[in-house]
Amino acid sequence: xxxxxxxxxxxxxxxxxxxxxxxxxxxxxxxxxxxxxxxxxxxxxxxxxxxxxxxxxxxxxxxxxxxxxxxxxxxxxxxxxxxxxxxxxxxxxxxxxxxxxxxxxxxxxxxxxxxxxxxxxxxxxxxxxxxxxxxxxxxxxxxxxxxxxxxxxxxxxxxxxxxxxxxxxxxxxxxxxxxxxxxxxxxxxxxxxxxxxxxxxxxxxxxxxxxxxxxxxxxxxxxxxxxxxxxxxxxxxxxxxxxxxxxxxxxxxxxxxxxxxxxxxxxxxxxxxxxxxxxxxxxxxxxxxxxxxxxxxxxxxxxxxxxxxxxxxxxxxxxxxxxxxxxxxxxxxxxxxxxxxxxxxxxxxxxxxxxxxxxxxxxxxxxxxxxxxxxxxxxxxxxxxxxxxxxxxxxxxxxxxxxxxxxxxxxxxxxxxxxxxxxxxxxxxxxxxxxxxxxxxxxxxxxxxxxxxxxxxxxxxxxxxxxxxxxxxxxxxxxxxxxxxxxxxxxxxxxxxxxx
Amino acid sequence: xxxxxxxxxxxxxxxxxxxxxxxxxxxxxxxxxxxxxxxxxxxxxxxxxxxxxxxxxxxxxxxxxxxxxxxxxxxxxxxxxxxxxxxxxxxxxxxxxxxxxxxxxxxxxxxxxxxxxxxxxxxxxxxxxxxxxxxxxxxxxxxxxxxxxxxxxxxxxxxxxxxxxxxxxxxxxxxxxxxxxxxxxxxxxxxxxxxxxxxxxxxxxxxxxxxxxxxxxxxxxxxxxxxxxxxxxxxxxxxxxxxxxxxxxxxxxxxxxxxxxxxxxxxxxxxxxxxxxxxxxxxxxxxxxxxxxxxxxxxxxxxxxxxxxxxxxxxxxxxxxxxxxxxxxxxxxxxxxxxxxxxxxxxxxxxxxxxxxxxxxxxxxxxxxxxxxxxxxxxxxxxxxxxxxxxxxxxxxxxxxxxxxxxxxxxxxxx
Numbered sequence: 001x002x003x004x005x006x007x008x009x010x011x012x013x014x015x016x017x018x019x020x021x022x023x024x025x026x027x028x029x030x031x032x033x034x035x036x037x038x039x040x041x042x043x044x045x046x047x048x049x050x051x052x053x054x055x056x057x058x059x060x061x062x063x064x065x066x067x068x069x070x071x072x073x074x075x076x077x078x079x080x081x082x083x084x085x086x087x088x089x090x091x092x093x094x095x096x097x098x099x100x101x102x103x104x105x106x107x108x109x110x111x112x113x114x115x116x117x118x119x120x121x122x123x124x125x126x127x128x129x130x131x132x133x134x135x136x137x138x139x140x141x142x143x144x145x146x147x148x149x150x151x152x153x154x155x156x157x158x159x160x161x162x163x164x165x166x167x168x169x170x171x172x173x174x175x176x177x178x179x180x181x182x183x184x185x186x187x188x189x190x191x192x193x194x195x196x197x198x199x200x201x202x203x204x205x206x207x208x209x210x211x212x213x214x215x216x217x218x219x220x221x222x223x224x225x226x227x228x229x230x231x232x233x234x235x236x237x238x239x240x241x242x243x244x245x246x247x248x249x250x251x252x253x254x255x256x257x258x259x260x261x262x263x264x265x266x267x268x269x270x271x272x273x274x275x276x277x278x279x280x281x282x283x284x285x286x287x288x289x290x291x292x293x294x295x296x297x298x299x300x301x302x303x304x305x306x307x308x309x310x311x312x313x314x315x316x317x318x319x320x321x322x323x324x325x326x327x328x329x330x331x332x333x334x335x336x337x338x339x340x341x342x343x344x345x346x347x348x349x350x351x352x353x354x355x356x357x358x359x360x361x362x363x364x365x366x367x368x369x370x371x372x373x374x375x376x377x378x379x380x381x382x383x384x385x386x387x388x389x390x391x392x393x394x395x396x397x398x399x400x401x402x403x404x405x406x407x408x409x410x411x412x413x414x415x416x417x418x419x420x421x422x423x424x425x426x427x428x429x430x431x432x433x434x435x436x437x438x439x440x441x442x443x444x445x446x447x448x449x450x451x452x453x454x455x456x457x458x459x460x461x462x463x464x465x466x467x468x469x470x471x472x473x474x475x476x477x478x479x480x481x482x483x484x485x486x487x488x489x490x491x492x493x494x495x496x497x498x499x500x
Numbered sequence: 501x502x503x504x505x506x507x508x509x510x511x512x513x514x515x516x517x518x519x520x521x522x523x524x525x526x527x528x529x530x531x532x533x534x535x536x537x538x539x540x541x542x543x544x545x546x547x548x549x550x551x552x553x554x555x556x557x558x559x560x561x562x563x564x565x566x567x568x569x570x571x572x573x574x575x576x577x578x579x580x581x582x583x584x585x586x587x588x589x590x591x592x593x594x595x596x597x598x599x600x601x602x603x604x605x606x607x608x609x610x611x612x613x614x615x616x617x618x619x620x621x622x623x624x625x626x627x628x629x630x631x632x633x634x635x636x637x638x639x640x641x642x643x644x645x646x647x648x649x650x651x652x653x654x655x656x657x658x659x660x661x662x663x664x665x666x667x668x669x670x671x672x673x674x675x676x677x678x679x680x681x682x683x684x685x686x687x688x689x690x691x692x693x694x695x696x697x698x699x700x701x702x703x704x705x706x707x708x709x710x711x712x713x714x715x716x717x718x719x720x721x722x723x724x725x726x727x728x729x730x731x732x733x734x735x736x737x738x739x740x741x742x743x744x745x746x747x748x749x750x751x752x753x754x755x756x757x758x759x760x761x762x763x764x765x766x767x768x769x770x771x772x773x774x775x776x777x778x779x780x781x782x783x784x785x786x787x788x789x790x791x792x793x794x795x796x797x798x799x800x801x802x803x804x805x806x807x808x809x810x811x812x813x814x815x816x817x818x819x820x821x822x823x824x825x826x827x828x829x830x831x832x833x834x835x836x837x838x839x840x841x842x843x844x845x846x847x848x849x850x851x852x853x854x855x856x857x858x859x860x861x862x863x864x865x866x867x868x869x870x871x872x873x874x875x876x877x878x879x880x881x882x883x884x885x886x887x888x889x890x891x892x893x894x895x896x897x898x899x900x901x902x903x904x905x906x907x908x909x910x911x912x913x914x915x
Contacts, residue, residue: 369797370797371793372792372829372830373794373841373845374837374841374844382891385890385892386891386892388891388892389891389893389894390913434892436840436843436844436889436890437843437844457801457802457803458804459804461846462809462845462846463846473809473813473814473846489848489850489851489854490544490850491849491850492545492849492850492853493537493539493544495544
């Protein structure tokens with residue numbers, strides 16, 4: 001491990017300086033995941049110019065590369081060996097024998113990270129207690145649909161891989177209780193193979209706000225925090241006794257949620273706390289501050305009302321830039337309430353300005369092919385675009401679907417940005433990532449091609465440039481070929497499109 | 501800071517006005533929108549265009565050099581913005597509607613006119629989303645929900661907001677109004693019979709009154725409120741908004757209502773594989789308004805087919821494509837997002853913009869009042885920060901009937 005770090009440092013020194021620019025540097029890394037791929041060490045070695053390269057190498061050349069952790073690089077190249085990123089920059093050495101893909105005029109960015117999701121990993125069997133790799137279906141349709149829309153890592157809090165309700169947000173992806181549930185999986189969409197799938201299991205401890213249930217539940221949750229605090233102290237004392245040579249010292253035991261919460265107090269496991277309105281958020285923050293638990297607030301629709309408090313006591317928030325979007329839940333004002341309340345389009349922008357890490361949740365936390373479009377995980381990047389409407393920059397919004405969720409899930413040492421030594425989870429896009437017309441042309445997971453628009457027949461027929469006739473538009477066998485399109489429709493500005 | 505500057509600016513303006521006195525008084529209801537890229541929808545976009553508004557109507561539209569700003573007009577700076585007609589939703593349930601009165605299976609006697617809710621939260625946020633006109637109709641719980649009303653999304657009195665009543669007759673062909681237990685209306689046979697039967701009764705009533713009014717018959721038929729509004733339908737004064745989707749059901753709609761009964765209809769929803777009827781819709785000159793669903797994943801070849809795109813690419817004219825939200829299923833303010841998704845799934849951008857403006861106006865037969873920026877039309881104008889279909893773009897200002905319904909600087913950004 002140490003050798004790997006030294007080699008990485010050497011490589012960073014050797015690399016051209018492309019970490020300059022006006023994009024802020026990434027914050028200190030959260031604790032690393034328990035299983036770090038040892039291949040990072042191999043990948044970090046600069047390749048000698050020899051004809052027969054050890055390992056599998058490829059490079060995307062000439063692209064606009066959105067590194068997320070650093071600046072956007074124009075006309076840049078990213079070099080991958082096996083499952084890891086070896087180099088990224090405008091002037092890098094590509095060893096002979098590397099497969100070079102011309103990406104001129106295209107965009108490359110990290111695969112998106114779907115936080116608090118449901119479905120893209122194709123996990124089956126509902127108990128949620130079996131290990132993810134035993135429930136993982138590497139050929140799940142939902143995974144293909146998610147990959148086609150840019151998701152390469154997903155956090156699933158458990159349950160069946162089905163889709164959420166017609167009206168968007170479904171609480172079912174959040175399997176918390178006010179006394180805590182430990183579980184879920186952070187995994188990769190390694191379509192076609194189980195290898196390299198798991199990133200973190202169990203993913204997190206989930207807590208619901210007890211406030212809606214009232215007194216008894218509030219007391220029970222407080223009791224959980226008190227017990228976790230005691231357990232943490234007892235465990236520390238036990239470790240001290242062990243270190244002091246007292247071999248028969250009794251290891252303190254308690255229930256699973258309490259153990260996890262004690263670990264969370266040391267930052268070893270993420271805590272997701274479902275808190276939507278201000279009262280719920282204030283309650284969560286009170287416990288977080290008193291017991292030193294770095295909570296991630298889930299939904300946090302009214303976080304904008306108390307941003308400073310959220311920034312002081314929460315590790316971050318996952319929120320819906322567009323709000324809940326069902327009749328009655330998206331008022332901008334309720335004349336009967338005098339305090340600041342409700343949803344606001346600038347909730348993410350206020351978090352950004354306050355320095356609160358925020359990640360994007362979609363209205364429908366699953367994937368649906370038959371219900372409403374653009375409100376589920378197939379529109380994660382579209383949801384992020386609504387945060388731009390609310391006042392953040394494109395770069396900040398892209399971070400909220402890549403590096404920030406990776407950080408909140410404590411897997412950012414592996415995924416979320418394009419940096420040397422990180423996993424090669426990349427998207428090749430025909431337009432910039434937040435453009436609503438952009439499509440993923442290819443997606444790699446762990447350096448392996450997991451989705452190819454030309455091979456998987458989901459979107460390949462839609463002409464990227466909609467000024468032209470589509471490549472193939474034959475939705476039903478009975479019509480044979482597309483009728484001759486008699487119309488050339490002017491662009492919105494009235495100019496005549498070029499038709500090929 | 502900006503706010504202070506703005507306030508100071510306004511104070512200065514007020515002082516100046518007071519000092520200058522009668523030389524340049526601002527006239528109520530007179531606006532000049534200048535400096536933006538104007539999309540009139542009856543011709544190409546005008547860079548650095550001018551739109552003059554007077555007393556609720558558009559007075560003139562043209563390039564900076566061609567249209568002079570008269571003295572006394574309040575100037576709205578649209579530089580860096582696009583100036584676009586307010587968007588029109590062809591299928592709404594939130595402006596003026598109870599969804600259902602499930603007493604009879606067909607209800608031509610019902611109307612939503614009396615339910616208009618003025619300046620509701622939904623309509624205020626609709627303005628912030630650039631939507632200025634909606635057709636509000638009853639739900640699809642019965643085969644004929646009643647008569648809808650076309651309303652503006654802003655206005656203080658019912659007479660200010662109503663564009664036309666009846667706006668359209670709501671027919672739900674199938675796929676919701678089905679009854680259970682083998683009752684009449686459990687299947688498509690019964691539902692189709694009921695729709696056809698009540699329309700034929702209405703037609704007979706209309707013909708009888710026509711005969712009386714033209715002198716062919718000397719006895720006046722008895723007035724029947726159940727059929728009274730159907731008369732305008734047979735005169736072609738307003739269309740049927742037909743909830744219809746799926747190949748077989750859309751075919752029934754086209755054949756029964758458009759071909760046999762010769763009614764003016766709009767295919768609402770038009771979802772799933774309904775677009776396979778496109779050649780028949782072309783033949784019968786029937787327009788299609790797609791939504792709230794946006795695409796259909798074909799089991800035939802595994803492709804995502806955009807719905808509006810499919811109606812279009814399979815032959816329907818770019819003048820006959822529209823989009824709808826079915827608000828509240830998709831919130832009213834997200835009508836432009838329906839365009840976003842339609843374009844993403846293959847609809848040319850130019851068709852999407854027409855679909856939300858002039859096409860929708862034509863489908864509802866209100867194109868003399870709304871849908872484009874032309875002299876004499878209602879001043880329903882929206883200033884967008886960029887491409888209205890890009891979710892990153894936002895509305896700076898919305899004008900309805902020549903009144904500022906939403907101003908992000910004044911009201912705070914609502915959406």
